[in-house]
Amino acid sequence: MKKTLAAVAVLGAFAGSALAADVTLYGKVDLGLQYVNSNSDQIVGNDNVGYDIENIKSDKMAVKSGGNSGSRWGMKGSEQISEGLTVGFQLEGGFNADDGKHAQNAGVFSRESRLYVQTDFGELAFGRMGGLESGAGSYDIISKGFAMSTGWGDSIGKTGNIFLGQSDRFDNMITYKSPTFAGVTVYAQASLQKTSNTKEVEGSSDTDRYYALGATGNWGALSSALTFSTTDYSRTWVNETGHEDEGREDMSKVVTGYVAYDFGMVKPMLSAQYFDDIKGVSWDMTDALKESLGKTLGNYSKKGYGVMLGATAPLAGGTAYAMVGYNDFEATEDLQMFDAKAEFDTINFGIGYQYPLSKRTYVYTAAGYTKLSGEFKADGEKDDLDTKTTEVVAGIVHNF
Numbered sequence: 001m002k003k004t005l006a007a008v009a010v011l012g013a014f015a016g017s018a019l020a021a022d023v024t025l026y027g028k029v030d031l032g033l034q035y036v037n038s039n040s041d042q043i044v045g046n047d048n049v050g051y052d053i054e055n056i057k058s059d060k061m062a063v064k065s066g067g068n069s070g071s072r073w074g075m076k077g078s079e080q081i082s083e084g085l086t087v088g089f090q091l092e093g094g095f096n097a098d099d100g101k102h103a104q105n106a107g108v109f110s111r112e113s114r115l116y117v118q119t120d121f122g123e124l125a126f127g128r129m130g131g132l133e134s135g136a137g138s139y140d141i142i143s144k145g146f147a148m149s150t151g152w153g154d155s156i157g158k159t160g161n162i163f164l165g166q167s168d169r170f171d172n173m174i175t176y177k178s179p180t181f182a183g184v185t186v187y188a189q190a191s192l193q194k195t196s197n198t199k200e201v202e203g204s205s206d207t208d209r210y211y212a213l214g215a216t217g218n219w220g221a222l223s224s225a226l227t228f229s230t231t232d233y234s235r236t237w238v239n240e241t242g243h244e245d246e247g248r249e250d251m252s253k254v255v256t257g258y259v260a261y262d263f264g265m266v267k268p269m270l271s272a273q274y275f276d277d278i279k280g281v282s283w284d285m286t287d288a289l290k291e292s293l294g295k296t297l298g299n300y301s302k303k304g305y306g307v308m309l310g311a312t313a314p315l316a317g318g319t320a321y322a323m324v325g326y327n328d329f330e331a332t333e334d335l336q337m338f339d340a341k342a343e344f345d346t347i348n349f350g351i352g353y354q355y356p357l358s359k360r361t362y363v364y365t366a367a368g369y370t371k372l373s374g375e376f377k378a379d380g381e382k383d384d385l386d387t388k389t390t391e392v393v394a395g396i397v398h399n400f
Contacts, residue, residue, distance in 0.1 A: 022077050022078055022079065023075060023076070023077035024075065024076050024077065025073075025074075025075055026073070026074055026075075026076070026399075026400065027071075027072055027073035027074060027399070027400050028069060028070075028071055028072050028073075028397060028398070028399050028400075029071050029097050029397070029398050029400075030065060030066050030067060030068050030069055030070070030071045030097060030395060030396075030397045031063065031064070031065055031067075031071075031097045031098060031395055031396065032063075032064050032067045032068075032364070032393055032394050032395015032396060033061070033062070033063060033064060033067075033393065033394055033395065034060075034061070034062050034063075034064035034067055034153055034154070034391065034392070034393045035059075035060070035061050035391065035392045035393075036058075036059070036060045036062075036153075036154065036155075036389065036390070036391045037057075037058070037059050037060075037389070037390045037391075038056075038057070038058050038387070038388065038389045038390075039055065039056075039057050039386075039387070039388045039389075040055070040056050040057075040058075040386075040387040040388070041053050041054070041055055041056075041384075041385040041386050041387065042054050042055070042056045053383055053385060063098045064098065064153065064393060064395065065095075065096040065097040065098040065099075066094075066096070066097075066103070067152060067153050067364070067366075067393035067394070067395045068152055068352075068354070068364045068366075068393070068395060068397055069149065069397065070094050070103060070111070071094065071095050071096065071097040071103070072092055072093065072094045072095070072103075072111055073092070073093060073095070074090065074091055074092030074093065074109075074111070074112070075089075075090070075091050075092075076088070076089065076090040076091070076092075077089060084119055084120045085117070085118070085119055086117070086118040086119075087115070087116070087117055087118075088115075088116050088118070089114065089115045089116070090112055090113075090114050090116075090138065091109045091112070091113055092109060092111040092112040092113070093107070093108050093109045093110055093111055094110060094111045109128070110128070110169070111136070111137070111169065112127075112128060112129050112130070112137050112138065112169070113127045113128040113129075114126065114127035114128065114129050114138070114173075114175075115127055120179070121179065122176060122177055122178045122179055123175075123176070123177040124174075124175070124176055124177075125138075125139070125173075125174070125175040125176075125177075126173070126174055126175075127173060128169060128170065128171050128172075128173060129169060129170070129173050129175060130167070130168070130169045130170075131167030131168065131169075131170060131189060131191075131210060131212055131229060132167070132187055132189055132212045132213075132214040132227045132229060133163075133165070133166055133167055133212070133214070133227045133229060133254065133256040133273075134166060134167040134168055134169065135149065135150035135159055135166060136150065136168070136169055137169060139175050139177065139187060139189070141187060141214050141215075141216045141225045141227065142225055142227060142256055142257075142258060142271065143159075144223060144225070144258070144260065144269075145223075145224075145225065145257075145258020145259070145260055145269045145270070145271040145308075145310075146159050146258075146269070146271065146308070146310065146323070147269060147310025147311055147312055147321050147322060147323040147350075148310065148321050148323050148350050148352055148366070150166075151350070152350065152352055152364075152366040152368070152393055153366065153368070153391050153392075153393040154391060155348070155368055155370045155389050155391050156350040156352065156366045156367065156368030156391050156393065157310075157321070157323045157325075157348065157350030157352070157366075157368055158348065158350075158368075158370070159308065159325070161325070161327075161346055161348050161370055161372070162273075162306040162307075162308055162325035162326065162327045162346060162348055163256065163271075163273040163275070163306045163308075163327070164273075164275050164278055164302060164304065164306065164327065164329060165229070165252065165254030165256065165273055165274075165275030165278050166256075166273070167210065167212070167229060167254075168194075170191040170194045170195070170210055171191065171193060171194065171195055171196045172191050172192045172193045172194075172196065172202055173189060173190070173191045173210075174189065174190050174191075174192075175187065175188070175189045176188045176189075183217055183218050183219045184215055184216070184217050185215065185216045185218075186213075186214070186215045187212075187213070187214045187215065187216075187227075188212070188213050188214075189210070189211065189212040189213075189229075190209070190210070190211050190212075191209060191210040191211075192209055193207045193208070193209065194207075194208045194209065194210050194231070195208075200234065200236070205232075205234070205235045206234050206235060206236050207234050208231055208232070208233055208234050208237075209231065209232045210229065210230075210231050210232075211229065211230050211231075211232070212227055212228065212229035212230075213227065213228050213229075214226060214227035214228070215227075221261055221262040221263070221264075222259075222260075222261050223259075223260050223261075223262075224257070224258060224259040224260070225257060225258055226255075226256070226257040227254075227255070227256045227257070228253075228254070228255050229252075229254045229256075230251050230252055230253055230254065231251065231252045231279075232250065232251050233248070233249075233250050233251065233252070233279065235250070237279075238250045248301065249277040249301060251277065252275070252276065252277045252278050252279070253274075253275070253276045253277060254273065254274070254275045254276075254278070255273065255274045256271070256272070256273040257271065257272060257273075258270065258271035258272075259271075265313060265314070266311055266312070266313040267311060267312045267313070268309070268310070268311045269309075269310050269311065270307075270308070270309055271307070271308045271310075272305070272306065272307045272308070273305065273306045274304075274305045275302070275303060275304060275305070275306075275329070276303035277301045277303060277332070278301060278302050278303070279301055280302070301331070301332050302329050302330065302331050302332060302344075303329060303330065303332055304327055304328050304329025304330060304344075305327060305328060305329070306325065306326065306327035306328075306346075307325065307326055307327070308323060308324070308325040308326075309323065309324055309325075310322060310323035310324070311323075315353070316355075317355060317356075318353055318354050318355035318356065318362075319353070319354045320351075320352070320353050321350070321351065321352040321353070321354075321366070322350070322351045322352075323348075323349070323350045323351075324347075324348070324349050324350075325346070325347070325348040326345070326346065326347050326348075327345060327346045328343075328344070328345045329343075329344050329345070330342060330343045330344065331343075331344075341375075341376075341377045342374065342375070342376050342377070343374070343375045344372065344373065344374045344375075345372075345373050346370065346371065346372045346373075347370070347371050348368065348369070348370045348371075349368055349369045349370075350366065350367070350368035351366065351367055351368070352364060352365065352366030352367075353365055353366070357396075360398060360399045360400065361396065361397065361398045361399070362396070362397055363394075363395070363396050363397075364393075364394065364395060364396075364397065365392075365393065365394040365395075366392070366393050366394075367390075367391065367392045367393075368390070368391050369388075369389070369390050369391075370387075370388070370389045370391075371386065371387070371388045371389075372386070372387045373385070373386050374386075
């Protein structure tokens with residue numbers, strides 16, 4: 001009995017502190033079923049220490065966490081220090097509802113971990129958060145131009161398949177958000193070290209650093225945003241063995257924007273991105289080749305563009321979603337040294353539907369198709385590679 005009373009007292013004290021500090025516990029659980037059919041041209045090794053192309057087909061049915069949006073939990077709170085001065089925080093972590101593990105084997109608060117200060121001159125935040133064009137977190141300003149957010153399931157309407165310059169959540173971030181003037185808000189970001197899981201010194205030229213500028217415009221039914229971002233690559237990578245003389249390009253360049261207009265019965269949106277010197281080109285290959293060819297492709301840079309058209313509309317008490325995306329890009333720099341060429345293009349279709357069961361719970365379903373095509377030319381020979389993916393998801397989401 002004494003233990004019970006003690007527990008009640010502790011919980012009561014915690015609740016009182018939480019109320020005083022204006023702390024909110026929140027979250028989302030998303031669980032459903034996923035079907036994926038894939039037909040992929042995979043790179044495999046051969047007896048001549050070269051490679052061949054092998055077509056691999058697969059079908060998968062699975063319980064899926066995050067088929068509509070990532071399962072998560074978090075805490076957030078704020079305190080008004082004085083008139084015109086507020087200090088707040090947000091700690092948010094992702095998890096897989098199907099097995100209870102941390103999402104993507106990341107940290108406890110890997111989705112967002114920030115402390116911010118709000119004044120009449122704007123908002124300043126520090127910690128781990130999404131980039132301006134990441135489609136994630138409190139300071140993303142581009143995802144309002146994505147009909148299906150950053151994508152449902154693994155590939156349905158997935159913006160990362162089209163916008164290859166899309167950023168991510170980064171550590172050691174500083175973000176400034178200006179007050180809004182005439183519907184326009186300005187943002188600036190800098191990450192002194194994109195990931196802390198490295199031996200390099202934060203803020204030094206030996207680690208990757210991210211910088212971004214952006215602005216949003218909201219004028220009634222019309223909304224838009226434009227960002228420019230760059231990653232200043234580690235000099236260790238830029239001047240890696242074999243590249244001491246010519247070096248690699250030391251900074252990426254990404255320009256992303258969108259425009260949307262809400263007509264009431266339908267909200268169309270158009271987004272586009274140009275990217276250059278984005279590190280890494282990947283393709284399905286056997287484990288035996290990942291340490292050789294995989295690492296080589298991973299060091300190639302790529303440049304190109306992507307365009308997406310989407311729309312949302314109320315339908316039968318719920319909301320319908322549709323998008324189509326296309327990109328065209330090529331591997332650059334390193335391949336040119338070997339008189340080789342690699343060109344790619346991607347097309348992505350997605351449709352979805354959400355129906356609310358209550359204010360906090362809804363069901364959803366979606367289907368999509370993605371085709372990534374590649375053409376490799378070297379030594380007078382050409383290889384064509386295709387990866388085709390069809391995916392269907394259905395599930396339920398509960399918010400708390």
